[in-house]
Amino acid sequence: MSYNKTASITAETINPRVKTFNYEPCGEIARHAERLQEELNKNPGSRPFSEIIYCNLGNPQALGQRPITFFREVLSLCDNPALLQRDEASMLFSQCAIKRARKIIEAMPGKDSGPYTPSQGVKNLRESVADGIAGRDGYPSRPQDIFLTDGASSAVNLTMQILIRSEEDAILCPLPEYPLYSGSILLHGGTMVPYNLSEAGDWGLEIFEVKRCLEEARISGLTVRAMVVINPGNPTGQVLSVTNQEEIVEFCRKEGLVILADEVYQDNVYVEDKKFNSFKKVARSLGYNEDDISIVSYHSVSMGYYGECGRRGGYMEICGFGEDVMDEMCKVASLTLCPNIGGQILTSLVMDTPKIGDDCFEKFLAEKESIQASLVKRAKTLEKAFSSLEGVTCNRIEGAIYLFPRIHLPAAAIKAAKTEGVSPDIFYACRLLHDAGIAVVPGSGFHQISGRNRAAGTYHIRCTILPGEDKIKMMISRLKAFHESFMNEFRDRN
Amino acid sequence: MSYNKTASITAETINPRVKTFNYEPCGEIARHAERLQEELNKNPGSRPFSEIIYCNLGNPQALGQRPITFFREVLSLCDNPALLQRDEASMLFSQCAIKRARKIIEAMPGKDSGPYTPSQGVKNLRESVADGIAGRDGYPSRPQDIFLTDGASSAVNLTMQILIRSEEDAILCPLPEYPLYSGSILLHGGTMVPYNLSEAGDWGLEIFEVKRCLEEARISGLTVRAMVVINPGNPTGQVLSVTNQEEIVEFCRKEGLVILADEVYQDNVYVEDKKFNSFKKVARSLGYNEDDISIVSYHSVSMGYYGECGRRGGYMEICGFGEDVMDEMCKVASLTLCPNIGGQILTSLVMDTPKIGDDCFEKFLAEKESIQASLVKRAKTLEKAFSSLEGVTCNRIEGAIYLFPRIHLPAAAIKAAKTEGVSPDIFYACRLLHDAGIAVVPGSGFHQISGRNRAAGTYHIRCTILPGEDKIKMMISRLKAFHESFMNEFRDRN
Known part of the structure; x- marks a missing residue:
């Protein structure tokens, strides 16, 4: 398709500052993963996996984290305040959500x-x-x-x-x-x-x-x-x-x-x-x-x-x-x-959650604690899995929702990346996506490589802990198999 | 109160481009109106009016325009999709809202x-x-x-x-x-x-x-x-x-x-x-x-x-x-x-409203037409009212939600504004707020006065048609009394 010839809006004539930055979490790997999933939907069986496991974006509810009921009830009532006048609303909403929505x-x-x-x-x-x-x-x-x-x-x-x-x-x-x-x-x-x-x-x-x-x-x-x-x-x-x-x-x-x-x-x-x-x-x-x-x-x-x-x-x-x-x-x-x-x-x-005594407090607390307990469990499981891989060191995950393991890539893998004209961490992340259907963000997306950076020459991936527990299990098994095969392909031979 | 002495963030050291522009609809007159309303709440009877009539901001629902039920029902359901699993939802939501929310x-x-x-x-x-x-x-x-x-x-x-x-x-x-x-x-x-x-x-x-x-x-x-x-x-x-x-x-x-x-x-x-x-x-x-x-x-x-x-x-x-x-x-x-x-x-x-045949279509159409009819009525009423004022010319309001009448201010009023160090349209708008409790935006807020502007020397106010029909009636009566008294105070004497 050809575009406007008279007007002067082209990639060459837009604000050059726009071209100086990248936002990799929504970037190349994310788009690649989307295309791959579309292919899989069209041709199931074309790959050894049927779905992409998304560990690239910090997007909990896209991966099955359930919303807190109290939050959603209040939002729902505030969107439609006419409900606050209806007796039937108490069949569908907790008293404490109704009370809070009224106050808001x-x-x-x-x-x-x-x-x-x-x-x-x-x-x-x-x-x-x-x-x-x-x-x-x-x-x-x-x-x-x-x-x-x-x-x-x-x-x-x-x-x-x-x-x-x-x-x-x-x-x-x-x-x-x-x-x-x-x-x-x-x-x-x-x-x-x-x-x-x-x-x-x-x-x-x-x-x-x-x-x-x-x-x-x-x-x-x-x-x-x-x-x-x-x-x-x-x-x-x-x-x-x-x-x-x-x-x-x-x-x-x-x-x-x-x-x-x-x-x-x-x-x-x-x-x-x-x-x-x-x-x-x-x-x-x-x-x-x-x-x-x-x-x-x-x-x-x-x-x-x-x-x-x-x-x-x-x-x-x-x-x-x-x-x-x-x-x-x-x-x-x-x-x-x-x-x-x-x-x-x-x-x-x-910033102002239900308090002891509110009718929805116990449900709120149970939902909150269940999510938090599951996040802890997934964090520790994934940390252990990454640490068990050959040539991978993984710092303790203390907070946030990411692991940032360092991959000690064999010289042959670094060379192969160079041949393809990409950074070695991108090479690894692309292979991980392509061969195992696991989407992560390469460390260079966080500007891990930089001239001023003492860490130059180290390679990382960022992997969220967000897929559900069953998916994490599946992901670990795919990851282990992939990593072993990757290392077998590129392992340094002395 | 004193502020940070060591860090260098002061009005003098922020991005100077921020200081080059004004957004008057949320600016001085809006803040002034808010202060005045607070005073009125504290001392009812301190002014000849008990409430400000807001004709400054294009904010329909703040002034009583009712939301379209279908829109709010769909939003409410989408906020809390658990409702879509509940039979009781049909007591509170139309079938067509439920159907649309499910699709979304x-x-x-x-x-x-x-x-x-x-x-x-x-x-x-x-x-x-x-x-x-x-x-x-x-x-x-x-x-x-x-x-x-x-x-x-x-x-x-x-x-x-x-x-x-x-x-x-x-x-x-x-x-x-x-x-x-x-x-x-x-x-x-x-x-x-x-x-x-x-x-x-x-x-x-x-x-x-x-x-x-x-x-x-x-x-x-x-x-x-x-x-x-x-x-x-x-x-x-x-x-x-x-x-x-x-x-x-x-x-x-x-x-x-x-x-x-x-x-x-x-x-x-x-x-x-x-x-x-x-x-x-x-x-x-x-x-x-x-x-x-x-x-x-x-x-x-x-x-x-x-x-x-x-x-x-x-x-x-x-x-x-x-x-x-x-x-x-x-x-x-x-x-x-x-x-x-x-x-x-x-x-x-x-962009995709209910269609003929949807169970909520008639209600949707009735709500829409009622709002539109009332807007037309208010537009014409206000246009007529402004046009009837001494020294005011008001173009036909064909669309949007504003009148932009031109006020031919007497020389004495322009002089009084100069003495106070404000633009004559601001002078008029401030008096209108102060004396009659009507908030409008002076034309200079829309950069009506400019060196390159052929319109230099003309003065306008922007007045929304959004207050409810009863309020518009009250507003017109206040406006007429104010304008007459303003003109009596400043009228050019030959």
């Missing part, structure tokens, strides 16, 4: 879920979120510091639009990194300054390494404005220790950097010896308030036991920006009018 | 409404939208050309991110203009080239004027990439004639400009002698296809008889960009993962 609708502009809301989100819902944060941290939180957003990614984009003035403005980001950050920084015209996480140190963050990167950046003329920390980590699955977090807070305070804290996996922690602490809590416990350090915390309804990705709900809590800056952020937010109302409602529910 | 859920990733969807939106929902467009226009539409989006504003922002490379890239925009466009263009680093609509020509678009602006822009070194047309018009309420649209198509084709067609008011037309025609339909009827001219059409669920602003649903249909450009647009869209699922579903419903 009562506080809405126009007493319905249809109108635009303020650009920062409905005030009462922001109050629920602030109360939830205060309860979690033990330190106060104020509704005027909360922006409800269409998921955490919208919040990150809004922050970058505010922080970045030109490509001389830089943001420190971890490597490997969730590519939303590099994408958003590059799209908005800034510079990403990567710092390496330490695989040997359980993917923790070494301050001397961050300091080295900061100094190099400053010497090269960049103004470093903020530091991104993802905790629990994506793709690395680590949970930072409080000591490590304290070092980061002291460092950012001293250097005048805003902490951009990606805390979307705060309800995904799988080990007894670690727990989630927000950066704000750590800063406050060190005695620092919003005059001492600026912190933006991102959260969303997409992960945790809630897993409501498609709803696009989330918030950011901003501590330490002036009121005039907050006004400018509101103005940018008003360019998209307001966050979607379903996402706003769900965000308030996630 | 069946086509969802993971057969639920929780997961991320493709960044462009769910394929089956895009098919419904494409079918709806084809039915409306009589020309084919393809799902791969549709992006489902979080309202039209997200779509506009995405387009600007693609089109604008630097401030040498310019976009033609109407004056007066809905300030989303200037805001988005400036935020993304481009230049807005305004062209004047002709008040004398019923706010139509004169090609020689657009041509003059294009040529001036080119002489000054700008690359003009696209032309925004809002039809039906915001804030001007005009519906373009087919002849006028044909001229625009020919002009943009000849000059290689993309038409960015804001068609969100396509279901808001109030006059017998005009109807809505999409720019794509006009281009196709002239024999031009996507090889001849590029057109992006924006639509949303926020306006029309649906009025579901807070849902943030919408689409853009892109005809004439290459596949490689579409891939890059997908990549930018993937930075916010996907549009919210409720908005996607609702967009498909708006």
Whole structure:
């Protein structure tokens, strides 16, 4: 098909910043997996497997995680408040969902879920979120510091639009990194300054390494404005220790950097010896308030036991920006009018769940604990499976929903990849998809390979723990067989 | 309260592009109205009115417009698909809503409404939208050309991110203009080239004027990439004639400009002698296809008889960009993962409404026609009221949801405004709010005053037709009394 010849919109003439980034989780492997599944649907039996097992995207409910009933009931009632006037509703909805929906609708502009809301989100819902944060941290939180957003990614984009003035403005980001950050920084015209996480140190963050990167950046003329920390980590699955977090807070305070804290996996922690602490809590416990350090915390309804990705709900809590800056952020937010109302409602529910005594509390708790227990089980099962493979080392998965095993590829495999003109981790991931029907994201999708990266020459894949327990079993058996055959094909011969 | 002293995020150090634009509909007057209402709640009787009448924001359901039952029932069921298994559901939901919800859920990733969807939106929902467009226009539409989006504003922002490379890239925009466009263009680093609509020509678009602006822009070194047309018009309420649209198509084709067609008011037309025609339909009827001219059409669920602003649903249909450009647009869209699922579903419903024979068709039609009839009635009533005021001329409201009357302000009022350091239209709007409790948006919020603007020295207000019929009656009586007293205070004495 030919396209417009007169108008000048071609891949060569669009905004060049768009072409500088990649968002690999939705990229090549995902498209390849989709095509392969379509082929399988058309020609069942054409491959040794009948369906793709998707371990590439953090999309829990696409893989069978059940939604929390209370959340869905409240959403359903708020969508159709006429139900709240009907006695029959109590046959289909719990009393506590009806009560909550009434309270929410009562506080809405126009007493319905249809109108635009303020650009920062409905005030009462922001109050629920602030109360939830205060309860979690033990330190106060104020509704005027909360922006409800269409998921955490919208919040990150809004922050970058505010922080970045030109490509001389830089943001420190971890490597490997969730590519939303590099994408958003590059799209908005800034510079990403990567710092390496330490695989040997359980993917923790070494301050001397961050300091080295900061100094190099400053010497090269960049103004470093903020530091991104993802905790629990994506793709690395680590949970930072409080000591490590304290070092980061002291460092950012001293250097005048805003902490951009990606805390979307705060309800995904799988080990007894670690727990989630927000950066704000750590800063406050060190005695620092919003005059001492600026912190933006991102959260969303997409992960945790809630897993409501498609709803696009989330918030950011901003501590330490002036009121005039907050006004400018509101103005940018008003360019998209307001966050979607379903996402706003769900965000308030996630931060203000049923309490003991509510008629739905036991059901809620049982659903939540069942999801969490299953995630722990799947995490440990997969960790063990990867660790058992020849030439694979797999750090402990402490949190988030990903394993990030390192594959020590034989020289012959690296050579074969070179022949095909792809990075060796992509070569492995493509073979894994093609031969075993398992979709993962190659480590290079998280910019694991970089000139500045001490980890150059190491190869990883990111694998979610999200397929159901039966699928995980099937996946492990396919993975083992594939890996053995792959190694047999390429194993270094001495 | 004092703020962060060490970190460098102040209004002086944020992205300067943020400070270059204003979004007045959510701006000063809106905040002022909110404060005034709070005062009234605390001290009833402190003013000659007990409540503000909001004619400033296009937010139908905040002002009492009832949602369409079918839409809300389907949303409610899709939020909580467990209901689809329950016999009792038929006591609370129509069969046709149940049937539609089943069809939608069946086509969802993971057969639920929780997961991320493709960044462009769910394929089956895009098919419904494409079918709806084809039915409306009589020309084919393809799902791969549709992006489902979080309202039209997200779509506009995405387009600007693609089109604008630097401030040498310019976009033609109407004056007066809905300030989303200037805001988005400036935020993304481009230049807005305004062209004047002709008040004398019923706010139509004169090609020689657009041509003059294009040529001036080119002489000054700008690359003009696209032309925004809002039809039906915001804030001007005009519906373009087919002849006028044909001229625009020919002009943009000849000059290689993309038409960015804001068609969100396509279901808001109030006059017998005009109807809505999409720019794509006009281009196709002239024999031009996507090889001849590029057109992006924006639509949303926020306006029309649906009025579901807070849902943030919408689409853009892109005809004439290459596949490689579409891939890059997908990549930018993937930075916010996907549009919210409720908005996607609702967009498909708006473009694929109940048909004759569906059990809910008559109710749907009655609700739709009742809203439309009332909008027509309110439009005509308000138009008549404004036209009856001393020194006010009001063009015919043909479509959209706004009147844009011109206020011929007396010299003494202009002088008083100058003394207060505000634009005369702002002076009038503030007095209208303060003295009569009526919130409108001053014309300068739509950049009505500009150095390049032939209309300099004319003053307007934008007033929605959205308050309910009883409120409109009350509003008109307040407006008449206010205007008379205002004119008595400032009337030119010869």
